[in-house]
Amino acid sequence: MSASLAPECNDVKERYDSCFLKWYSDKFLRGNAKEDECAPLFKQYKSCLDKALKERGIDTMIQEAREDNRENDAEHMKGS
Amino acid sequence: MVKFYETSYSYDYSFSAVALAYFLRYPNPYSTHVVSTDVIDRSYDPASQQLTTTRLHLKKSRVPAAVLALLPRRAVGASEKGDSQSFILETSTVDIKNGWMKTESRNLEWTGVLSVIEKQMYRRPIEVTNITFSNCENAAAAHGIIGPNSREADLKTYEKTDVTTTVVLQSRVNLLKWRSNSSGTMNGDEKQGFFSRWSMGPVQRSIESIGFKRAQRSQPNAKEGMKVVLERLRQGGLVAVLDGMRRDREEANQGVFKRRYGEGDDTKATEVDE
Numbered sequence: 001m002s003a004s005l006a007p008e009c010n011d012v013k014e015r016y017d018s019c020f021l022k023w024y025s026d027k028f029l030r031g032n033a034k035e036d037e038c039a040p041l042f043k044q045y046k047s048c049l050d051k052a053l054k055e056r057g058i059d060t061m062i063q064e065a066r067e068d069n070r071e072n073d074a075e076h077m078k079g080s
Numbered sequence: 081m082v083k084f085y086e087t088s089y090s091y092d093y094s095f096s097a098v099a100l101a102y103f104l105r106y107p108n109p110y111s112t113h114v115v116s117t118d119v120i121d122r123s124y125d126p127a128s129q130q131l132t133t134t135r136l137h138l139k140k141s142r143v144p145a146a147v148l149a150l151l152p153r154r155a156v157g158a159s160e161k162g163d164s165q166s167f168i169l170e171t172s173t174v175d176i177k178n179g180w181m182k183t184e185s186r187n188l189e190w191t192g193v194l195s196v197i198e199k200q201m202y203r204r205p206i207e208v209t210n211i212t213f214s215n216c217e218n219a220a221a222a223h224g225i226i227g228p229n230s231r232e233a234d235l236k237t238y239e240k241t242d243v244t245t246t247v248v249l250q251s252r253v254n255l256l257k258w259r260s261n262s263s264g265t266m267n268g269d270e271k272q273g274f275f276s277r278w279s280m281g282p283v284q285r286s287i288e289s290i291g292f293k294r295a296q297r298s299q300p301n302a303k304e305g306m307k308v309v310l311e312r313l314r315q316g317g318l319v320a321v322l323d324g325m326r327r328d329r330e331e332a333n334q335g336v337f338k339r340r341y342g343e344g345d346d347t348k349a350t351e352v353d354e
Contacts, residue, residue, distance in 0.1 A: 001325060002106045002117035005138055013118070020119075021318060024103070028124070028131060029096040031176050036124040049118055058167065062120065062136065065169055065188045 006052030009045065016045040083292045085247040087299060090240055093310045095179050095204035098241040101309040102172065102181065102202075104321050106137065107328040110305035113140045115165065129177045137168040137185075146290050150283050151193060166190065179204030194291045197248045205240050247295045251284035 004013045019038035027033040036042075053059040091098050106114040114137055121134040143153075143162040158164040167188040174181045181202040187195060312320040 001322065003115070003329065005116040005118050005136065009118075016119075020122075021104075024131075025100055025318065028129075028174075029100060029176060031129060033124065033129065034126055036122070042119070042122060045119070049120065053120075058136075061167070061188055062169065065186070065191075 009048040012045045012048050016041040083249040083288045085295055088244045090242050092239055094239050095241045097310055097313055098202055099174050099181050101306055105306055105309050107325055108305040108308050109328055110301045112332040131174045133172050135170045140165050144290050194287050195250045200243055200245045202241055202243045249288050249291045251287040
């Protein structure tokens with residue numbers, strides 16, 4: 001599996017990734033998914049990752065990029 | 081100023097295989113420059129059966145010498161040799177009911193120098209979306225036009241996924257941003273000369289051209305990487321993919337180790353394919 005940016009999140013990421021792959025290939029891709037069964041594990045992984053992104057000062061960069069995207073998209077829509 | 085690049089391709093694999101390989105494509109032997117991949121958001125809508133994912137990739141890159149000649153190293157966060165790393169934000173939506181996957185990747189850093197947005201549209205071929213095998217076979221049999229090989233022909237169409245890739249490159253050198261970041265390495269005259277050169281445009285155009293060539297060069301490798309993962313999937317399922325990943329990851333780490341300690345400096349660069 002691919003590594004996490006934050007080594008301290010690797011364990012929980014791996015648990016989430018395994019859960020996701022199973023759900024995605026067994027349920028989602030067969031059109032049988034009723035809900036995201038891995039949401040609780042994702043919550044754990046995300047709380048570890050969010051902390052790591054904040055500590056590394058990457059959270060604002062991601063936020064800005066997403067805001068920038070929205071602005072660009074809005075402008076693009078206006079122009080068309 | 082915007083540069084635009086578009087290319088189409090068909091994978092000889094089913095849509096669900098491609099949609100699975102997409103999330104499993106790093107690491108692969110063609111992506112040794114990808115350091116990490118994290119999921120930062122994911123949501124599933126049961127009503128539409130769409131899955132939307134946002135991922136963050138960290139990639140090593142080498143800033144081309146031609147760009148370093150145009151811009152100060154600091155502007156692109158590169159070491160003396162031009163080694164740099166950059167975050168890529170990737171969003172994707174998979175619609176399993178209608179058989180399409182839309183993806184978008186963009187660089188998060190040095191967007192002021194060059195912003196690269198790659199969009200991909202993956203589609204299950206229309207003939208597979210609209211007719212099911214049984215309907216097709218029943219209809220064909222009823223009309224007496226079905227031959228012994230028709231099932232095979234159908235399967236061939238089924239094992240196919242079309243993808244269109246578009247890349248938009250834009251250099252919008254942000255003078256204000258750069259000005260607030262720069263601190264006293266150039267004197268006033270040099271600074272003025274430098275900025276007026278930027279505002280003229282040829283630098284942007286040059287950077288866009290270099291970025292354009294890189295984007296074109298990286299496409300075959302991205303495709304080959306996907307094909308390696310798809311082939312592993314076909315041969316041995318998920319287990320084979322995960323085994324392959326582990327090997328690729330180990331090899332990539334060893335490569336870094338060799339380069340790091342073999343050359344006696346702290347260079348982490350590998351020859352990258354982007």
